[in-house]
């Protein structure tokens with residue numbers, strides 16, 4: 001299995017001074033095909049919601065991943081789904097403790113605007129990663145989460161969210177006591193504080209549909225942020 005490491009050289013470092021290589025600290029399969037990867041944090045600061053670009057073993061295989069750890073955590077963590085015929089995620093899944101991982105960053109503008117205001121987060125799949133970082137960075141944040149997954153096994157990090165503000169939605173199996181359907185089916189029946197900011201992350205079609213719902217409710221564009229991870233269902 002190829003590893004995602006490339007040796008440093010001086011010209012590369014001058015061209016891109018923010019390139020890092022860190023040892024993997026832990027790799028966990030949270031559910032079939034859903035992984036949490038933890039690696040050493042270099043001396044950089046980031047804002048919750050930022051992503052890093054992880055290098056693949058070949059050109060064209062680099063992909064962005066949101067940092068799921070908190071701003072003050074001593075390590076970096078990402079959450080990813082293995083795409084068996086994908087370019088990078090099979091390489092990530094082959095990493096073991098002590099293996100090197102190369103990345104650059106941090107980048108992004110999917111930031112919490114004001115931790116003193118409520119935040120409503122709507123995520124599909126691994127799009128929950130920035131919400132986890134928000135919760136870890138600001139434990140007192142009034143954070144609401146609608147998390148859409150296909151199967152119950154894919155619900156993760158529930159412990160980061162207050163039960164009364166946590167709304168899991170499962171689309172491909174019926175689980176007693178849990179909502180059956182997509183986040184877009186669940187959202188219309190819920191109400192949120194008037195001064196909340198909205199964060200939409202994951203599948204692009206969900207972001208488009210949710211943006212339309214929010215506009216119908218009169219939410220200003222400036223209070224809606226979207227981060228599309230993928231463009232398919």
Ligand SMILES: Cc1cc2nc3c(=O)[nH]c(=O)nc-3n(C[C@H](O)[C@H](O)[C@H](O)COP(=O)(O)OP(=O)(O)OC[C@H]3O[C@@H](n4cnc5c(N)ncnc54)[C@H](O)[C@@H]3O)c2cc1C
Pocket residue numbers: 051061063064065066067078079080081083085086087088089090126127129227228229230232233
């Ligand atoms: C700003 C940003 C942040 C991101 N953060 C995360 C993150 O935190 N966690 C995360 O898991 N992903 C994240 N992504 C997506 C990630 O960058 C990769 O696209 C994803 O991991 C697939 O990479 P791959 O190289 O294995 O597959 P690719 O080689 O890119 O894809 C191979 C094929 O699989 C399809 N495919 C890819 N992903 C899926 C999927 N989930 N379901 C079904 N088919 C798929 C593609 O359409 C393509 O046809 C983010 C994307 C963006 C733009």
